[in-house]
Amino acid sequence: MNNIILCVKWGDKYGREYVEKLKQQCEENCSVPFNFYCLTDNPTEPYDIPIPTTWDSHENGKFWAYRKLYMFKESQLDITGKNFLYLDLDVIIHQDLKYFFELTMDKPWIVRGWWNDIEVCKKNFSKFKSTPINSSIIRWNSNQLIESYNHIEKNIDTIFFTYPTIDNYLNHFFYDMYEDKSFFNVFPVGDVYSWYKGNVFPDDMEAKKIRKGCKVCLFNNSGETNDVEELKSLWNI
Amino acid sequence: MEYLKFTPELANDWKNALSSSEPYLFKRVMDSMNQSQLESKLWIIQELIKLEIKPKRVAILAGWYAQYIVPLLYDNFESLEFVENYEIDQDVKRLSYKFNKRLKEDKKYRITIRNVMFDKIQEGWHPVHKLGMDTIINCACEHMYPMWKFRELNKTIQKNPLYILQSSNDEQHEDHINCVNSEEELIDQARIKDVMYSGSKILSNKSTRFMVIGR
Numbered sequence: 001m002n003n004i005i006l007c008v009k010w011g012d013k014y015g016r017e018y019v020e021k022l023k024q025q026c027e028e029n030c031s032v033p034f035n036f037y038c039l040t041d042n043p044t045e046p047y048d049i050p051i052p053t054t055w056d057s058h059e060n061g062k063f064w065a066y067r068k069l070y071m072f073k074e075s076q077l078d079i080t081g082k083n084f085l086y087l088d089l090d091v092i093i094h095q096d097l098k099y100f101f102e103l104t105m106d107k108p109w110i111v112r113g114w115w116n117d118i119e120v121c122k123k124n125f126s127k128f129k130s131t132p133i134n135s136s137i138i139r140w141n142s143n144q145l146i147e148s149y150n151h152i153e154k155n156i157d158t159i160f161f162t163y164p165t166i167d168n169y170l171n172h173f174f175y176d177m178y179e180d181k182s183f184f185n186v187f188p189v190g191d192v193y194s195w196y197k198g199n200v201f202p203d204d205m206e207a208k209k210i211r212k213g214c215k216v217c218l219f220n221n222s223g224e225t226n227d228v229e230e231l232k233s234l235w236n237i
Numbered sequence: 238m239e240y241l242k243f244t245p246e247l248a249n250d251w252k253n254a255l256s257s258s259e260p261y262l263f264k265r266v267m268d269s270m271n272q273s274q275l276e277s278k279l280w281i282i283q284e285l286i287k288l289e290i291k292p293k294r295v296a297i298l299a300g301w302y303a304q305y306i307v308p309l310l311y312d313n314f315e316s317l318e319f320v321e322n323y324e325i326d327q328d329v330k331r332l333s334y335k336f337n338k339r340l341k342e343d344k345k346y347r348i349t350i351r352n353v354m355f356d357k358i359q360e361g362w363h364p365v366h367k368l369g370m371d372t373i374i375n376c377a378c379e380h381m382y383p384m385w386k387f388r389e390l391n392k393t394i395q396k397n398p399l400y401i402l403q404s405s406n407d408e409q410h411e412d413h414i415n416c417v418n419s420e421e422e423l424i425d426q427a428r429i430k431d432v433m434y435s436g437s438k439i440l441s442n443k444s445t446r447f448m449v450i451g452r
Contacts, residue, residue, distance in 0.1 A: 119261035126326045126380075127412040158354050158382045162414060172352070178327055 003034035003101050004081035007089055008068040010041050010051060014228065018089040021235055023047070026087075030097035037079055039071060049077055058156050065165050068135070069152060072145035081142075088136040090219040090231050092195075094212045100139045103185075108140035110170070111218070112186030115198040115205060122177055128164055131171040133184065136218045137192060147183070148174055191215045195234075210234070239279065241305060242312050246339060251304065254335035262328055269302050273440040277376060277448075278305040281401055282313050284434050284450060290399065291316035292372040294365050298323050298353050298387070299377035304336035306374065307346055319365045322348045323358055354382045357391050369396050378404035379413045384427035397452055402427055407444035420447040 019038050039051045052070045111134040124130035163169035174183035193214045198205035300322035340346035359366040404417045420435040434450040
Protein backbone atom coordinates (compact mmCIF):
# COMPACT_ATOMS: atom_id res chain seq x y z
CA MET A 1 0.00 0.00 0.00
CA ASN A 2 1.51 3.32 -1.03
CA ASN A 3 -0.80 5.66 0.89
CA ILE A 4 -0.10 5.94 4.59
CA ILE A 5 -2.03 7.94 7.17
CA LEU A 6 -0.08 8.48 10.37
CA CYS A 7 -0.89 9.87 13.77
CA VAL A 8 1.13 10.11 16.97
CA LYS A 9 -0.16 9.35 20.45
CA TRP A 10 2.22 9.92 23.27
CA GLY A 11 1.50 10.46 26.96
CA ASP A 12 -1.98 10.69 28.38
CA LYS A 13 -3.53 13.94 27.15
CA TYR A 14 -5.53 11.98 24.60
CA GLY A 15 -7.02 8.57 25.30
CA ARG A 16 -7.12 5.64 22.90
CA GLU A 17 -10.59 6.72 21.80
CA TYR A 18 -9.02 9.66 19.96
CA VAL A 19 -6.93 7.35 17.82
CA GLU A 20 -9.95 5.16 17.16
CA LYS A 21 -12.03 8.20 16.25
CA LEU A 22 -9.38 9.53 13.91
CA LYS A 23 -9.08 6.12 12.25
CA GLN A 24 -12.84 5.97 11.86
CA GLN A 25 -12.92 9.46 10.36
CA CYS A 26 -10.22 8.50 7.88
CA GLU A 27 -12.09 5.35 6.88
CA GLU A 28 -15.26 7.37 6.36
CA ASN A 29 -13.55 10.23 4.52
CA CYS A 30 -10.87 8.76 2.29
CA SER A 31 -11.88 7.30 -1.07
CA VAL A 32 -8.41 6.04 -1.98
CA PRO A 33 -6.86 2.96 -0.35
CA PHE A 34 -4.59 3.63 2.62
CA ASN A 35 -3.03 2.04 5.66
CA PHE A 36 -3.46 3.70 9.03
CA TYR A 37 -0.72 3.70 11.66
CA CYS A 38 -0.31 5.24 15.08
CA LEU A 39 3.14 6.02 16.41
CA THR A 40 2.84 5.51 20.14
CA ASP A 41 4.68 4.93 23.39
CA ASN A 42 2.04 2.35 24.35
CA PRO A 43 1.41 0.04 21.40
CA THR A 44 -1.61 -2.19 21.91
CA GLU A 45 -3.35 -2.36 18.54
CA PRO A 46 -2.29 -3.98 15.24
CA TYR A 47 -1.89 -0.55 13.65
CA ASP A 48 0.34 0.74 16.45
CA ILE A 49 4.04 1.28 15.87
CA PRO A 50 6.41 1.89 18.79
CA ILE A 51 7.62 5.46 18.76
CA PRO A 52 11.42 5.70 18.64
CA THR A 53 13.23 6.87 21.74
CA THR A 54 16.58 7.95 20.35
CA TRP A 55 16.04 11.60 21.26
CA ASP A 56 14.67 10.93 24.76
CA SER A 57 18.02 11.55 26.40
CA HIS A 58 17.83 15.17 25.21
CA GLU A 59 14.69 15.82 27.23
CA ASN A 60 14.81 19.38 28.51
CA GLY A 61 11.20 20.26 29.13
CA LYS A 62 10.50 21.19 25.52
CA PHE A 63 11.23 17.83 23.96
CA TRP A 64 7.63 16.65 24.25
CA ALA A 65 6.82 18.86 21.30
CA TYR A 66 9.31 17.17 19.04
CA ARG A 67 8.34 13.50 19.34
CA LYS A 68 6.23 13.56 16.23
CA LEU A 69 9.24 14.53 14.16
CA TYR A 70 10.51 10.98 14.43
CA MET A 71 8.21 10.35 11.50
CA PHE A 72 10.31 12.68 9.34
CA LYS A 73 12.65 9.73 8.92
CA GLU A 74 10.02 7.24 7.96
CA SER A 75 12.63 4.63 7.06
CA GLN A 76 13.19 4.04 10.79
CA LEU A 77 9.53 3.11 11.22
CA ASP A 78 8.24 -0.31 10.36
CA ILE A 79 6.03 1.01 7.56
CA THR A 80 6.00 0.20 3.88
CA GLY A 81 4.65 3.04 1.80
CA LYS A 82 5.49 6.07 -0.23
CA ASN A 83 2.83 8.74 0.27
CA PHE A 84 2.53 9.96 3.85
CA LEU A 85 -0.22 12.03 5.43
CA TYR A 86 0.16 12.99 9.08
CA LEU A 87 -2.86 14.13 11.07
CA ASP A 88 -2.99 15.40 14.65
CA LEU A 89 -5.36 13.46 16.89
CA ASP A 90 -7.47 16.55 17.53
CA VAL A 91 -8.88 17.16 14.07
CA ILE A 92 -12.30 16.88 12.49
CA ILE A 93 -12.27 15.72 8.90
CA HIS A 94 -14.97 17.24 6.72
CA GLN A 95 -14.01 16.16 3.21
CA ASP A 96 -12.34 13.40 1.20
CA LEU A 97 -8.70 12.94 2.17
CA LYS A 98 -8.03 11.74 -1.38
CA TYR A 99 -7.33 15.42 -2.07
CA PHE A 100 -4.13 15.24 -0.01
CA PHE A 101 -2.90 12.17 -1.83
CA GLU A 102 -3.43 13.80 -5.22
CA LEU A 103 -1.37 16.93 -4.56
CA THR A 104 1.64 17.69 -6.74
CA MET A 105 4.58 16.53 -4.65
CA ASP A 106 7.47 18.66 -5.85
CA LYS A 107 7.76 19.68 -2.19
CA PRO A 108 6.16 18.46 1.04
CA TRP A 109 3.05 20.26 2.29
CA ILE A 110 2.17 21.79 5.62
CA VAL A 111 -0.65 23.90 7.05
CA ARG A 112 -0.39 27.63 6.65
CA GLY A 113 -2.53 29.17 9.36
CA TRP A 114 -4.37 31.61 7.16
CA TRP A 115 -6.15 32.81 10.30
CA ASN A 116 -2.93 34.49 11.42
CA ASP A 117 -2.25 38.14 10.78
CA ILE A 118 1.00 37.87 8.85
CA GLU A 119 2.21 41.17 10.27
CA VAL A 120 1.92 39.72 13.76
CA CYS A 121 3.83 36.64 12.59
CA LYS A 122 6.61 38.79 11.19
CA LYS A 123 6.72 40.98 14.27
CA ASN A 124 7.01 37.94 16.53
CA PHE A 125 9.43 35.92 14.42
CA SER A 126 12.36 36.42 16.73
CA LYS A 127 10.16 36.03 19.81
CA PHE A 128 9.48 32.38 18.98
CA LYS A 129 5.71 32.80 18.77
CA SER A 130 2.88 33.48 16.30
CA THR A 131 4.09 31.10 13.64
CA PRO A 132 2.34 31.20 10.26
CA ILE A 133 2.74 27.46 9.72
CA ASN A 134 1.19 24.64 11.68
CA SER A 135 2.30 21.02 11.73
CA SER A 136 -1.12 19.50 12.55
CA ILE A 137 -1.30 18.16 8.99
CA ILE A 138 1.76 17.31 6.91
CA ARG A 139 1.84 15.57 3.56
CA TRP A 140 5.10 14.20 2.20
CA ASN A 141 6.56 11.46 0.08
CA SER A 142 9.34 9.14 1.22
CA ASN A 143 12.56 10.94 2.07
CA GLN A 144 11.17 14.45 1.48
CA LEU A 145 11.55 15.37 5.16
CA ILE A 146 14.89 13.74 5.80
CA GLU A 147 16.68 17.09 5.46
CA SER A 148 14.73 18.42 8.41
CA TYR A 149 15.29 15.23 10.41
CA ASN A 150 19.02 15.37 9.79
CA HIS A 151 19.12 19.06 10.71
CA ILE A 152 17.54 18.21 14.05
CA GLU A 153 19.93 15.34 14.64
CA LYS A 154 22.88 17.59 13.93
CA ASN A 155 21.71 20.44 16.17
CA ILE A 156 19.51 18.60 18.59
CA ASP A 157 20.35 20.33 21.88
CA THR A 158 20.37 23.79 20.36
CA ILE A 159 17.01 23.24 18.70
CA PHE A 160 15.30 21.74 21.74
CA PHE A 161 16.70 24.54 23.89
CA THR A 162 15.74 27.35 21.57
CA TYR A 163 12.42 26.55 19.93
CA PRO A 164 9.46 25.85 22.17
CA THR A 165 7.42 24.16 19.46
CA ILE A 166 7.94 22.24 16.24
CA ASP A 167 6.04 24.92 14.36
CA ASN A 168 8.45 27.52 15.62
CA TYR A 169 11.44 25.47 14.59
CA LEU A 170 10.06 24.71 11.15
CA ASN A 171 9.12 28.36 10.68
CA HIS A 172 12.68 29.44 11.37
CA PHE A 173 14.41 26.95 9.09
CA PHE A 174 11.98 25.55 6.55
CA TYR A 175 9.55 28.33 5.76
CA ASP A 176 9.97 31.84 4.44
CA MET A 177 7.25 34.39 5.15
CA TYR A 178 8.81 36.88 2.80
CA GLU A 179 9.53 34.94 -0.35
CA ASP A 180 8.00 31.99 -2.13
CA LYS A 181 11.06 29.79 -1.83
CA SER A 182 10.18 27.66 1.14
CA PHE A 183 11.06 24.04 1.74
CA PHE A 184 7.34 23.40 2.24
CA ASN A 185 4.32 24.07 0.08
CA VAL A 186 1.38 25.28 2.13
CA PHE A 187 -2.19 24.09 1.79
CA PRO A 188 -4.23 26.78 0.04
CA VAL A 189 -6.64 29.18 1.70
CA GLY A 190 -9.81 27.41 2.81
CA ASP A 191 -8.42 23.87 3.06
CA VAL A 192 -7.75 23.87 6.80
CA TYR A 193 -9.20 26.09 9.51
CA SER A 194 -8.92 26.45 13.26
CA TRP A 195 -11.81 25.88 15.65
CA TYR A 196 -10.40 28.34 18.12
CA LYS A 197 -8.89 30.92 15.79
CA GLY A 198 -10.97 31.04 12.63
CA ASN A 199 -10.32 30.50 8.96
CA VAL A 200 -8.88 33.44 7.03
CA PHE A 201 -7.60 36.71 8.45
CA PRO A 202 -9.21 39.23 8.58
CA ASP A 203 -12.51 38.40 6.92
CA ASP A 204 -13.49 34.96 8.19
CA MET A 205 -12.34 34.83 11.77
CA GLU A 206 -15.35 33.63 13.72
CA ALA A 207 -14.14 31.08 16.27
CA LYS A 208 -15.96 27.88 17.27
CA LYS A 209 -17.76 27.65 13.96
CA ILE A 210 -17.97 24.51 11.83
CA ARG A 211 -17.00 25.07 8.19
CA LYS A 212 -17.89 21.98 6.20
CA GLY A 213 -16.70 23.69 3.04
CA CYS A 214 -13.16 23.25 4.32
CA LYS A 215 -11.40 19.91 4.37
CA VAL A 216 -10.18 19.67 7.96
CA CYS A 217 -10.75 21.53 11.23
CA LEU A 218 -7.87 21.86 13.71
CA PHE A 219 -8.10 22.35 17.46
CA ASN A 220 -4.73 24.04 17.77
CA ASN A 221 -3.51 26.21 20.62
CA SER A 222 -6.83 26.58 22.28
CA GLY A 223 -5.37 27.62 25.59
CA GLU A 224 -8.59 26.34 27.05
CA THR A 225 -8.63 23.64 29.68
CA ASN A 226 -11.67 21.85 28.31
CA ASP A 227 -10.47 21.60 24.71
CA VAL A 228 -10.34 17.81 24.78
CA GLU A 229 -13.94 17.55 25.91
CA GLU A 230 -15.02 20.24 23.47
CA LEU A 231 -13.57 18.26 20.59
CA LYS A 232 -15.34 15.13 21.78
CA SER A 233 -18.64 16.94 21.79
CA LEU A 234 -18.14 17.74 18.11
CA TRP A 235 -17.33 14.22 16.96
CA ASN A 236 -20.89 13.48 15.95
CA ILE A 237 -21.75 16.64 14.10
CA MET B 238 31.57 58.27 27.15
CA GLU B 239 28.27 59.19 28.78
CA TYR B 240 26.33 60.10 25.70
CA LEU B 241 25.68 59.40 22.05
CA LYS B 242 26.79 62.07 19.60
CA PHE B 243 23.44 63.04 18.17
CA THR B 244 24.70 65.09 15.25
CA PRO B 245 22.46 66.72 12.63
CA GLU B 246 23.46 63.98 10.18
CA LEU B 247 22.52 61.26 12.63
CA ALA B 248 19.25 63.04 13.37
CA ASN B 249 18.46 63.03 9.67
CA ASP B 250 19.20 59.31 9.31
CA TRP B 251 17.09 58.45 12.32
CA LYS B 252 14.21 60.65 11.19
CA ASN B 253 14.20 58.84 7.86
CA ALA B 254 14.35 55.47 9.58
CA LEU B 255 11.55 56.19 12.01
CA SER B 256 9.30 57.73 9.39
CA SER B 257 9.68 54.71 7.12
CA SER B 258 8.97 52.08 9.76
CA GLU B 259 5.99 49.88 8.97
CA PRO B 260 3.25 50.50 11.55
CA TYR B 261 3.38 46.93 12.79
CA LEU B 262 7.09 47.31 13.58
CA PHE B 263 6.96 50.69 15.24
CA LYS B 264 6.57 49.46 18.81
CA ARG B 265 9.54 47.13 18.38
CA VAL B 266 11.60 50.00 17.03
CA MET B 267 10.64 52.07 20.06
CA ASP B 268 11.56 49.18 22.37
CA SER B 269 14.97 49.06 20.75
CA MET B 270 15.54 52.72 21.60
CA ASN B 271 14.60 52.83 25.26
CA GLN B 272 16.75 54.10 28.09
CA SER B 273 18.01 50.67 29.12
CA GLN B 274 19.14 49.91 25.59
CA LEU B 275 21.30 53.00 25.49
CA GLU B 276 22.61 52.45 29.02
CA SER B 277 23.80 48.97 28.16
CA LYS B 278 25.54 50.10 24.97
CA LEU B 279 27.25 53.04 26.67
CA TRP B 280 28.48 50.61 29.30
CA ILE B 281 30.31 48.64 26.60
CA ILE B 282 32.02 51.75 25.27
CA GLN B 283 33.05 52.91 28.74
CA GLU B 284 34.68 49.59 29.61
CA LEU B 285 36.41 49.20 26.26
CA ILE B 286 37.92 52.66 26.64
CA LYS B 287 39.13 51.83 30.16
CA LEU B 288 40.69 48.61 28.86
CA GLU B 289 42.30 50.53 25.99
CA ILE B 290 40.85 48.12 23.49
CA LYS B 291 41.05 49.20 19.86
CA PRO B 292 38.59 47.14 17.87
CA LYS B 293 39.04 46.94 14.11
CA ARG B 294 36.54 44.46 12.75
CA VAL B 295 33.48 43.88 14.87
CA ALA B 296 30.77 41.25 14.58
CA ILE B 297 27.58 42.08 16.43
CA LEU B 298 25.39 39.08 17.13
CA ALA B 299 21.63 39.69 17.19
CA GLY B 300 22.24 43.42 17.12
CA TRP B 301 18.64 44.27 16.22
CA TYR B 302 18.52 47.70 14.51
CA ALA B 303 21.98 48.56 15.91
CA GLN B 304 21.17 52.26 15.92
CA TYR B 305 23.06 52.90 19.18
CA ILE B 306 25.99 50.53 19.15
CA VAL B 307 27.22 51.18 15.61
CA PRO B 308 27.58 54.99 15.82
CA LEU B 309 28.92 54.69 19.37
CA LEU B 310 31.66 52.35 18.18
CA TYR B 311 32.63 54.53 15.23
CA ASP B 312 32.54 57.74 17.30
CA ASN B 313 34.84 56.33 19.96
CA PHE B 314 37.31 54.09 18.18
CA GLU B 315 39.35 55.47 15.34
CA SER B 316 40.73 51.98 14.83
CA LEU B 317 37.36 50.67 13.68
CA GLU B 318 37.18 49.53 10.05
CA PHE B 319 34.04 47.46 9.69
CA VAL B 320 30.98 46.30 11.63
CA GLU B 321 28.76 43.43 10.62
CA ASN B 322 25.49 42.74 12.39
CA TYR B 323 24.15 39.17 12.24
CA GLU B 324 20.40 39.05 12.73
CA ILE B 325 17.65 36.47 12.21
CA ASP B 326 14.81 38.96 11.71
CA GLN B 327 14.49 39.93 8.07
CA ASP B 328 12.39 42.97 8.93
CA VAL B 329 15.34 44.43 10.80
CA LYS B 330 17.56 44.77 7.76
CA ARG B 331 15.93 47.63 5.92
CA LEU B 332 15.45 49.82 8.99
CA SER B 333 18.89 49.12 10.37
CA TYR B 334 20.38 50.33 7.11
CA LYS B 335 18.24 53.47 7.36
CA PHE B 336 19.44 54.16 10.90
CA ASN B 337 23.05 53.62 9.83
CA LYS B 338 22.70 55.01 6.33
CA ARG B 339 25.99 56.87 6.01
CA LEU B 340 28.03 54.02 7.44
CA LYS B 341 26.32 51.59 5.12
CA GLU B 342 27.07 53.82 2.13
CA ASP B 343 30.70 54.05 3.22
CA LYS B 344 30.77 50.24 3.35
CA LYS B 345 31.52 50.36 7.05
CA TYR B 346 28.35 48.65 8.17
CA ARG B 347 26.61 45.57 6.92
CA ILE B 348 23.77 43.44 8.19
CA THR B 349 23.53 39.75 7.38
CA ILE B 350 20.52 37.55 8.05
CA ARG B 351 21.97 34.52 9.76
CA ASN B 352 21.26 32.37 12.79
CA VAL B 353 24.65 32.42 14.48
CA MET B 354 23.96 29.34 16.56
CA PHE B 355 23.59 27.23 13.44
CA ASP B 356 25.79 28.80 10.78
CA LYS B 357 29.28 30.20 10.90
CA ILE B 358 29.73 33.91 10.53
CA GLN B 359 31.99 35.18 7.78
CA GLU B 360 31.62 32.65 5.07
CA GLY B 361 30.82 35.40 2.63
CA TRP B 362 32.39 37.42 -0.07
CA HIS B 363 33.47 40.45 1.90
CA PRO B 364 37.25 41.09 2.06
CA VAL B 365 36.97 41.58 5.81
CA HIS B 366 35.81 38.00 6.17
CA LYS B 367 39.22 36.78 5.10
CA LEU B 368 40.83 38.76 7.92
CA GLY B 369 38.45 37.53 10.59
CA MET B 370 36.68 39.57 13.24
CA ASP B 371 38.78 40.70 16.19
CA THR B 372 35.78 41.59 18.34
CA ILE B 373 32.47 39.80 18.87
CA ILE B 374 29.69 41.71 20.63
CA ASN B 375 26.58 39.93 21.82
CA CYS B 376 24.19 42.00 23.93
CA ALA B 377 21.45 39.43 23.54
CA CYS B 378 22.85 36.31 25.17
CA GLU B 379 19.59 35.83 27.04
CA HIS B 380 17.87 35.28 23.70
CA MET B 381 19.95 32.36 22.55
CA TYR B 382 21.76 29.14 23.29
CA PRO B 383 24.91 29.47 25.43
CA MET B 384 27.78 31.15 23.62
CA TRP B 385 30.15 28.17 23.78
CA LYS B 386 28.25 26.81 20.77
CA PHE B 387 29.05 29.91 18.73
CA ARG B 388 32.71 29.60 19.67
CA GLU B 389 32.77 25.97 18.64
CA LEU B 390 31.08 26.73 15.33
CA ASN B 391 33.53 29.49 14.47
CA LYS B 392 36.76 28.25 16.00
CA THR B 393 38.32 27.46 12.64
CA ILE B 394 37.76 30.92 11.20
CA GLN B 395 38.25 33.18 14.22
CA LYS B 396 41.66 34.04 15.60
CA ASN B 397 40.94 34.28 19.32
CA PRO B 398 38.64 37.31 19.12
CA LEU B 399 37.65 39.47 22.05
CA TYR B 400 34.17 38.67 23.32
CA ILE B 401 31.92 41.34 24.78
CA LEU B 402 28.86 39.63 26.15
CA GLN B 403 25.78 40.89 27.94
CA SER B 404 22.89 38.96 29.43
CA SER B 405 20.07 39.52 31.86
CA ASN B 406 18.22 37.97 34.77
CA ASP B 407 14.93 39.32 33.45
CA GLU B 408 12.84 36.19 32.96
CA GLN B 409 9.52 37.87 32.35
CA HIS B 410 9.84 37.73 28.56
CA GLU B 411 9.07 34.53 26.66
CA ASP B 412 11.96 35.07 24.30
CA HIS B 413 14.45 35.32 27.16
CA ILE B 414 15.28 31.65 26.91
CA ASN B 415 18.70 31.80 28.54
CA CYS B 416 18.79 34.24 31.45
CA VAL B 417 21.68 34.14 33.88
CA ASN B 418 21.94 35.16 37.52
CA SER B 419 25.54 36.30 37.62
CA GLU B 420 28.46 37.34 35.46
CA GLU B 421 30.16 34.08 36.47
CA GLU B 422 27.36 32.15 34.83
CA LEU B 423 27.85 34.14 31.65
CA ILE B 424 31.60 33.45 31.77
CA ASP B 425 30.91 29.72 32.18
CA GLN B 426 28.41 29.65 29.34
CA ALA B 427 30.86 31.27 26.95
CA ARG B 428 33.89 29.36 28.30
CA ILE B 429 35.82 32.62 28.66
CA LYS B 430 39.27 31.83 30.04
CA ASP B 431 40.88 35.28 30.10
CA VAL B 432 38.38 37.60 31.82
CA MET B 433 39.34 41.24 31.32
CA TYR B 434 36.17 42.69 32.80
CA SER B 435 33.04 41.39 34.44
CA GLY B 436 30.33 43.28 36.20
CA SER B 437 26.64 43.88 36.66
CA LYS B 438 24.39 46.88 36.50
CA ILE B 439 20.79 47.54 37.46
CA LEU B 440 19.21 49.23 34.48
CA SER B 441 16.40 51.75 34.44
CA ASN B 442 13.92 48.93 33.73
CA LYS B 443 14.97 47.40 37.11
CA SER B 444 16.47 44.28 35.57
CA THR B 445 20.07 43.35 36.27
CA ARG B 446 22.35 43.23 33.29
CA PHE B 447 25.62 41.35 33.33
CA MET B 448 28.61 42.02 31.15
CA VAL B 449 31.77 40.08 30.49
CA ILE B 450 34.73 41.09 28.34
CA GLY B 451 37.40 38.55 27.60
CA ARG B 452 38.75 35.78 25.42
